[in-house]
Amino acid sequence: MFDNLSVKLDRAFKTLKGQGSITEVNVASTIKEIRRALIDADVNYKVAKEVTDSIKEKALGRDVLIAVSPGQLLTKIVAEELTLLMGETNVPMDQTGNPNTILIAGLQGSGKTTFSGKLANMLKKQGRTVLLAACDVYRPAAIDQLKVLGEQIGVEVYTEPDEKNPVKIAKNAIKYAKEQGKKSLIIDTAGRLAVDEEMMQEISAIKKEINPSETLFVVDSMTGQDAVNTAAVFNERLDFDGVVLTKLDGDTRGGAALSIRKEVTKPIKFISTGEKMDAIDLFHPDRMAKRILGMGDVLSLVEKAQQNFDQEEARRINKKIKKNQFGFDDFLSQMEQIKKMGNIKDLLGMVPGVGKAIKDIDIDDDSLKPIEAIIKSMTPDERENPDLINGSRRQRIAKGSGTSVNQVNQLLKQFQQMRKMMKTMNKMGGAKALSNLMR
Incomplete structure (x- = not known):
């Protein structure tokens, strides 16, 4: 990024x-x-x-x-x-209304449907009942795509396959959301060009008819300065409430994020990276400025951890660390928790000083697969007690995981070092030890 x-x-x-x-x-x-x-x-x-x-x-x-x-x-x-x-502070989304209705607008291919799914997932995690409404009647796969995303995150999708008027679909979706007691309704609309007068009139009509609590303009950050110009045109017609920057994980120059707030005078409210449904963040100008300058973003990293880590699992792991019983099954569990937080390289980039060090290194979720394969090739006893793994066992594990004995040895060595560090921190008093290490 x-x-x-x-x-x-x-x-x-x-x-x-x-x-x-x-x-x-x-x-x-x-x-x-x-x-x-x-x-x-x-x-x-x-x-x-x-x-x-x-x-x-x-x-x-x-x-x-x-x-x-x-x-x-x-x-x-x-x-x-x-x-x-970039706007000084984060501007929260308006979540009032019954239901709280969020209208999603933007250009073709900007990532509106994927963002709609991500936003629905975020609101669901906040404890809100959510309904997605498919109002893109032009793109053949749009409704199916939204249905797949809805099924993936466990959110209902409202559709009217035979209705070709998106204004009517949006109105009916609001009625259905009220009947079903949904707290939030996200309306995914068709992508449109700013120069297409008929389509611009249509999105204006949808907004006028449903009077949403929040109108978000989704923009592909890879389009650079063109994104700013397009946002200005859409804002004249829609007077939207906020901007969503998508595809920030791509080879983007970032100009849209840096200047769209000043040019359009509307806040950036969300940023989106990747295809995963968890890859969505509130936009904090101060944090983004620090990340751009390689100063890290510890607050966002902590927030992601709080959102994705299972508290009960964390307590269980902590007990095992105190008893020096932390094994490979526990390690595997922690890896799964970390993967839920988003792109690995993006997460590491939030740690002060690390972003610059790894800028030329290709790190993705696939880089964890050899480690997972090695652990899953161990027997239950070996995962619980790694000290059992002798030379012949290492050869068997390497063969079963499709890796080399050297890779198995490296993982075992790193794991033992990690266990020693955990044991030392436990003796020093956990939080106190962490505090001392960070000085």
Whole structure:
């Protein structure tokens, strides 16, 4: 996410390393590099110039403390400016109404249907009863796609296969949601081009007829500055409440995320990465600014863990750690919990300093498959007591998992090291130990 921009900004800050103070001369080249990085990321030139002019003014107006280098100070100022540019704070979605009705609009291929499923899944996890309504009557596979997603997350989908008027379908969906006691209704509409007057009139008519609590404009972040221009046109017709940025895991330059708030004056409310139904996040400008600058996003990482980790399972694992009985079955259970949190590389990128280190490394969920195969090739006794695994057992496990003895040895070594660390932390008092390690 924003890898290219992060690399270029990091390169810009390096020009100030070793400098004792910020001056007109040494800050000028850095500001120029920052502006170039933003424009390369597809940020509008005018917006990029306004931001960098503000950064320069603030940088020259601040004294550099002895404990803070000029590079660190400029990084902090850039983080502040990016946060301001993207909207300062998270703007929550309006969840009032009976039912709370959310209208999803956007261009063709922007990821509206997938996002509708992700949003339904998120609201369901919050304890709300949700109904999805299929109002895309043009794309042949749209209704089927929504049905598959609904089945996947356990959310009912309202459809009228023979009805070709999306306004009527949306009205009937609201009536059905009330009858069934649904708290939230998400209306997935057809993708449309901003230049298609008939289709634009249709989405306007749907909004006017159902008066939704929230109208969200879904935009493919890979389309860059075009996304900003399209959002502006849609906003003139719909006056939507917020923006959803999808496909942020792709090879995107990130310009839409950085400038859409300023250009359209509507907040980004959600970001979406990948196809998994859990791959959705609330948009926090301050956290995103830190991630772009390689400063990590620990808060979002903790929130994801709280949402996805089974508390009862966590307590069970903790008891086993205290008794030094943590085995491979427990390790496998923890891996499954982590996979639920989203893309592995994206998660690691939330850890301060790690994002830069792994930017050129290809890490995906498939990278965990050899580990899973090795563990599942062990007998129940071996998984419970890894000390039983001698040379002949290692050869059998390698053969059964389709891996090498070297890979089995490496996993066993890492596992033993992890157990030792857990034992040490347990002796030191868990939370206290973690606190000491983080200092």
